[in-house]
Amino acid sequence: xxxxxxxxxxxxxxxxxxxxxxxxxxxxxxxxxxxxxxxxxxxxxxxxxxxxxxxxxxxxxxxxxxxxxxxxxxxxxxxxxxxxxxxxxxxxxxxxxxxxxxxxxxxxxxxxxxxxxxxxxxxxxxxxxxxxxxxxxxxxxxxxxxxxxxxxxxxxxxxxxxxxxxxxxxxxxxxxxxxxxxxxxxxxxxxxxxxxxxxxxxxxxxxxxxxxxxxxxxxxxxxxxxxxxxxxxxx
Numbered sequence: 001x002x003x004x005x006x007x008x009x010x011x012x013x014x015x016x017x018x019x020x021x022x023x024x025x026x027x028x029x030x031x032x033x034x035x036x037x038x039x040x041x042x043x044x045x046x047x048x049x050x051x052x053x054x055x056x057x058x059x060x061x062x063x064x065x066x067x068x069x070x071x072x073x074x075x076x077x078x079x080x081x082x083x084x085x086x087x088x089x090x091x092x093x094x095x096x097x098x099x100x101x102x103x104x105x106x107x108x109x110x111x112x113x114x115x116x117x118x119x120x121x122x123x124x125x126x127x128x129x130x131x132x133x134x135x136x137x138x139x140x141x142x143x144x145x146x147x148x149x150x151x152x153x154x155x156x157x158x159x160x161x162x163x164x165x166x167x168x169x170x171x172x173x174x175x176x177x178x179x180x181x182x183x184x185x186x187x188x189x190x191x192x193x194x195x196x197x198x199x200x201x202x203x204x205x206x207x208x209x210x211x212x213x214x215x216x217x218x219x220x221x222x223x224x225x226x227x228x229x230x231x232x233x234x235x
Contacts, residue, residue, distance in 0.1 A: 059112035064192030068104050071111035072118060080125050081106055083141050085181040087148050095198040097181050105184030105193030106177075117176065123166035124173030131155060131170075134162035 063071060070078055085097035085106075097103075110118050131154060132140040136147050143151065154160050158171040168176075184193030186203070194200065200207060 060108040060114075060191060063111060064104065064108045064190065068101070068192075071107055072115075073103070073107045073110065073121075077122070077125055078103055078107065080128065080140060081121075081177075083148070084128065084152065084177060085184070087145065087152055088178055088181045089185055090145075094202050097185055099195065100185045100193050100198045101195040102181050102184030102193045104195075105187065105191055106180050108192040109180065114180075120168040120173065120176065123164070124168050124170075124177070127160075127163045127166065127168075127170060127173065128152075128155065130164055131160050131162045 073081060082098060082103040085102040089097040089100075089102075091098060110121060128151070129139050132138060132143055132147075132151050135151060135154070136143055140148060140151065152174065155163070155170040156174045158169065160170050163170045184191075185199040187194055187199075189195060189197060197207070
């Protein structure tokens with residue numbers, strides 16, 4: 001089973017009786033929240049919001065198609081954003097945010113339709129490094145992965161007195177970066193992320209079928225295999 005993203009990995013505080021020893025705490029028949037299931041749910045609530053919100057991103061789309069060169073993020077910021085996304089959706093037996101090139105998606109979005117968040121990103125990234133230095137004596141990129149996760153969990157909680165007095169709160173920055181990471185992992189690759197369809201492969205999404213006339217009746221009932229946009233065939 002794949003490790004969950006860090007912001008959903010730990011159980012939420014419970015009210016009421018504690019489950020008996022050995023109990024999962026879930027109603028009978030409810031499966032555990034695996035990475036695949038979490039991201040599939042995110043595809044509905046995040047990717048759809050981005051692509052169908054009525055605010056298309058033609059400039060970011062064009063830029064992502066033209067080049068992977070940095071447009072907004074400095075070299076240091078690019079490396080830091082890439083490292084953070086790599087802890088939000090880490091690589092294990094399946095590819096994660098780094099393989100999906102989520103940082104490229106974020107850079108192109110900040111260069112164009114999400115330009116209003118550029119200063120918030122600059123301030124937030126400074127805050128991440130500040131927390132890392134204050135807590136562990138090194139910049140975020142130089143930390144061990146468990147230390148990186150600890151720093152990000154503290155930022156997610158908002159309980160970071162080390163956070164600089166800047167224009168964005170730690171929890172707000174973490175939420176923005178998480179949202180962009182999940183969208184970059186799951187959105188159409190033409191937007192600069194989801195490189196080689198790795199996000200769609202992880203969640204089992206074959207790609208949009210409208211260009212090929214939609215699903216056949218046989219595909220819908222499972223008697224005919226579905227051909228994915230990357231050329232593989234799946235049940």
